[in-house]
Amino acid sequence: MSMISPINTQRRHILCLAAAAPFALSSAKTAHAVPTSETAAMTNPVLACNGAPALKPLPFDPAKLNGLSERLIRSHWENNYGGSVKALAVTKKHLTEAMAAPDTPPYLYNQLKREHLLRTGSVVLHEYYFDNLGGSNQADAGSRKTLADAFGSFDAWETEFRRMGLGLGGGSGWVVLGFNTHTGLLENYWMADHAHGPIATQPILVMDMYEHSYQMDYGAAAAKYVDAFFQNIQWEAVARRLEAHRVTA
Numbered sequence: 001m002s003m004i005s006p007i008n009t010q011r012r013h014i015l016c017l018a019a020a021a022p023f024a025l026s027s028a029k030t031a032h033a034v035p036t037s038e039t040a041a042m043t044n045p046v047l048a049c050n051g052a053p054a055l056k057p058l059p060f061d062p063a064k065l066n067g068l069s070e071r072l073i074r075s076h077w078e079n080n081y082g083g084s085v086k087a088l089a090v091t092k093k094h095l096t097e098a099m100a101a102p103d104t105p106p107y108l109y110n111q112l113k114r115e116h117l118l119r120t121g122s123v124v125l126h127e128y129y130f131d132n133l134g135g136s137n138q139a140d141a142g143s144r145k146t147l148a149d150a151f152g153s154f155d156a157w158e159t160e161f162r163r164m165g166l167g168l169g170g171g172s173g174w175v176v177l178g179f180n181t182h183t184g185l186l187e188n189y190w191m192a193d194h195a196h197g198p199i200a201t202q203p204i205l206v207m208d209m210y211e212h213s214y215q216m217d218y219g220a221a222a223a224k225y226v227d228a229f230f231q232n233i234q235w236e237a238v239a240r241r242l243e244a245h246r247v248t249a
């Protein structure tokens with residue numbers, strides 16, 4: 001099993017660069033700049049020192065969540081998120097090869113682009129998801145007021161977010177509190193899968209509702225998982241995202 005340590009992507013990147021030769025370090029400074037924001041870190045996945053796609057480490061100790069077992073979290077991170085990281089890398093390799101072959105039928109090329117879309121969504125959403133876990137559901141005053149302003153009350157936001165999660169129980173999908181940069185609205189969005197996200201929307205709080213997120217601990221009892229998710233929300237991550245997109249009360 002891969003080692004999971006509570007270090008962030010930037011730290012992971014620096015560790016890899018430090019092990020490289022001086023020339024490689026110099027080149028990396030310009031070719032692979034260290035991400036300066038959470039968003040950049042997520043959209044530019046780094047490579048491990050051996051060139052393989054690297055998983056973003058969990059930002060918390062998976063043994064210390066409340067109501068979500070270490071076995072579940074490790075399996076979710078390694079098999080579901082990790083599977084998409086690896087599949088995305090394979091898909092990109094095949095896209096490069098297919099693009100270089102002039103006789104590649106466009107309809108077959110688009111099958112790879114479909115997979116590219118799905119896997120990109122899975123990787124990014126899982127990284128947002130794990131990054132907003134590991135807390136104790138202590139929402140800061142600023143986030144509470146921002147949500148209250150957007151939804152009428154903080155409780156109204158939570159009630160809708162929970163209801164949407166329950167509606168996805170037994171199926172698959174995501175619930176995303178997102179800031180739509182086009183409409184300027186902060187809203188809860190239902191997503192049937194990794195590919196159909198709301199246009200022009202930045203994720204603020206992400207809840208995975210695929211059964212692999214809870215089946216190991218709760219079977220089909222999705223409501224217990226939704227409760228457990230809320231108990232472990234890392235509101236510092238939510239506040240950072242709100243601030244990054246200047247969504248403040």
Ligand SMILES: [Fe+2]
Pocket residue numbers: 076080081126208210212213
């Ligand atoms: Fe998942």
